[in-house]
Amino acid sequence: MQTYSPLFSDFYQLTMLAGYFAEGIHETPATFDLYFRKPPFQGSYAVFAGLKPALDFLENLQFGDDDIAYLRGLNEFTPEFLDFLKHFRFRGKVTAMPEGTCVFPREPLVTVEGTLAETQYVETALLNCINFQTLVATKAARVTTAAGRKSVLEFGLRRAQGPDGGLSVARAAYIGGIRSTSNIWAGKDLNIPVKGTHAHSWVMSFPDELTAFRAYARCFPKNCILLIDTYDTLQSGLPNAITVAREMRERGEKLLGIRIDSGDLAYLSKEVRKAFDAAGFPDVLITASSDLDEYVIDSVNREGGCVDIWGVGTRLATCAGEGGGALGGVYKLAWCNGLPKLKITNDPSKLTLPDRKKLWRLINPDGSFFMDVISLEREVPQPGDRVFDPTAPLLRSRIIPDNVRFESIRHTVMENGSIVRDESDLACLADRCVSQLERLPEGSLRLLNPHLYKVAITAGLNDLRTRLLRELQQ
Template identity: 65%
Template sequence: MRYSPLLTDLYQLTMLAGYLEEGIADTPAVFDLFFRHNPFQGGYAVFAGLDPALSYLEGLRFAEDDLEYLQGLGLFRPAFIDFLRSFRFTGRITAMPEGTAVFANEPLLTIEAPLAQAQLVETALLNIINFQTLVATKGARIVHAAAGGTVLEFGLRRAQGPDGGVSEARAAYVGGVRSTSNVLAGKLFGIPVKGTHAHSWIMAFPDELTAFRKYAEVFPDNCVLLVDTYDTLQSGIPNALTVARELREQGHELVGVRIDSGDLAYLSRESRRAFDEAGFPDVKIVASNELDEYVIESMRSEGGRVDIYGVGTRLATCAGEGGGALGGVYKLVRIGDRPRLKVTSDIAKATLPDRKRLLRAVAPDGSFIQDVICLDAEEVLPGDTVYDPTNPLQYVTIPREARLVELRSTVMAEGVRTAPSPPLDDLADRTADQLARLPRGCLRFINPHRYKVSVSRRLNELRLQLMNEVQRGYRR
């Protein structure tokens, strides 16, 4: 999918024009993209959106009609329009693979490029990474709640526009939702497409049984019947059983039934009992209707017998406490040979300066212990003291038995990917593996365990030094 270079905020272009006028457009710059709070008040996030972000950077070109539009705004001088005509991204990107479990304050992407290039791409990168990471996280939470049940994504009609619906299906897959009702997403990304029929199919025929029979005639080997148009237990299930028997006599089997309203835990239990007693234990029970991780967990705790969860609106819109937006930010951490940081009265919002690495301490059994952010050339070892980035007076020691693993690598050099795109299945597998290795408390939906993310000694000292320098400067 090609993204327009005009997918940006106007101030990115006005800053670029200013950098050009001031002669600093080619100054080397380093930016970090990160978020300050885990989404959904949860214990983790799932990184997603890297592949489309790299595609955006590789294809970044201003067409003549783009330049004509910008020229028509009356804001920019001809020299700036000419500058954009040959604009290309030639920088370096450092990131972890999609599907990695990540946490607040960790640099997801580091962008190293001439200042003008690194500045222009801010808005689009935030747009791509924020949304897809948020959706992948929501998808992972829903899959965890399903506890081995299948989750089907069908949020297209409630998604944030056509591109949002396509991006959401991809990101949900990274989170572990491995099928979609979105046919375009199926074509673009190779995602298996699934679906049943709507209530309108039932109402288009004289009665429910006729509607079921007609659907079974058209799709005898892929027949899932929506049973709640009139009355799930008094009409829908008995009629579905009739069709199940007729299909079996013809050498086919009913695949499943879908319940889209009512007390889903109770109705799924009764539906399961009815099909089991009638000799159809393999018929799947599909549930839908405003499902999310909390509803699914509640249904299971009440003894629901759902095999497949159809999740739409609340996945596509990332609804829920602490959802809606990831809140990722993009901050300058070095320009030329000078480290930079943003300083506020709240140290929790002060950024981490300079080029950095992201390490993960892994226990001998493969489980994750904590993460450490350090300076690029700094050596960090098990047994070292590391500091809380929001409160430098708090510190912990990296366990001596831990193994420190680099989470990030160079994924783009001189504007070109360093490796081909991995299959989506690999990314979803990575997500499952990562979450299995987190402390169990991180997966709780209520009051999750706070996974430790620390900063190294030298990074902590550099940040405090730069903060003191800035404060001395404005107190003079």
């Protein structure tokens, strides 16, 4: 479990908390929803991740004496408020879907209920944990989808956003389908298989390439993968690797594979495959790296490349790409002191969904996903119901068909500040992601112009939002 400081927050969360305390409304019951408005990477879905570290933060939230001393030194807060913080804990309720679930815009991924003080202060930490890991898990799912049946390794530690970012990348990438990492820390703490080869500096440290390859084969005869592009991939690295493969065979050993880290990966991998096959080594694996992402992998595969293992680093760890960089998840007040709450702005896309809600997934008879429906907490949608577009209050949408099955896909994961549903087995979360991706409608996994999954709201929720909108506008 990663330990987080209780000061893992923005300063304005603390000033709001102090303000609620000063106004005597800090114990007012409130409900917040965490969701995103737009799928990342110009795709159609996201893979939910980051819940476990978020819950760990909530369960262990407690201000220590050194935290109170630091806050006192800011000269911003009253002694009474600082004394309140000494006893401050999160004792609320959290509802969420399991990690590894495919999720879509506007859906409440996480709902937090408790006092206004509790639910407000934790906003930043929850968004930090869930925004980043969901983004990485989504990128990983896109990469593994593009790779098809070929293995993918996570190599992103050196370009990740700091030490904790590197650990979060390894965890979220595993959930998204990348089931090994170069990160030793992640291997120990998260029980993720660790993999790696050697760098160009290994080759350059020896008098020549062949000597370097022979030395590496002697040191690691059971897991020997040679990096063949230090000088010239086809004219030097490839023949030297074949020489070492023959020498290893004579000793009763086996060259596991080679790695290419530059150049035209489609062309080079095909040439390398032909050479190893002709030399009698059809089982030697070809690993490719070098700023890979889902688009490069898809392109190499379409050109007939012969890559067996993809090492994906920078563009995964930094979530690079069109529509990447940040998920853009938000955390909005939906209910307070018995009343539904609605936020409106000049931007209609930022209109919130009021009140406490449920999320339903409608499933076709063959097990595939048809659409998702957001309802009020007391509603149970039925076949034949009218549903509406969540982004346009006056836009009537489709009618729910008769042959779908309704499944409530969120559960209570924390009660009275304690975790009550702990799903921390990464292998199970990754398996769930695979199953979810397979059940999406046809075209949802396309890299370009994917099918957009349908999300709707019930008539009851639409009527409530329309009424509140009219009242606020008047």
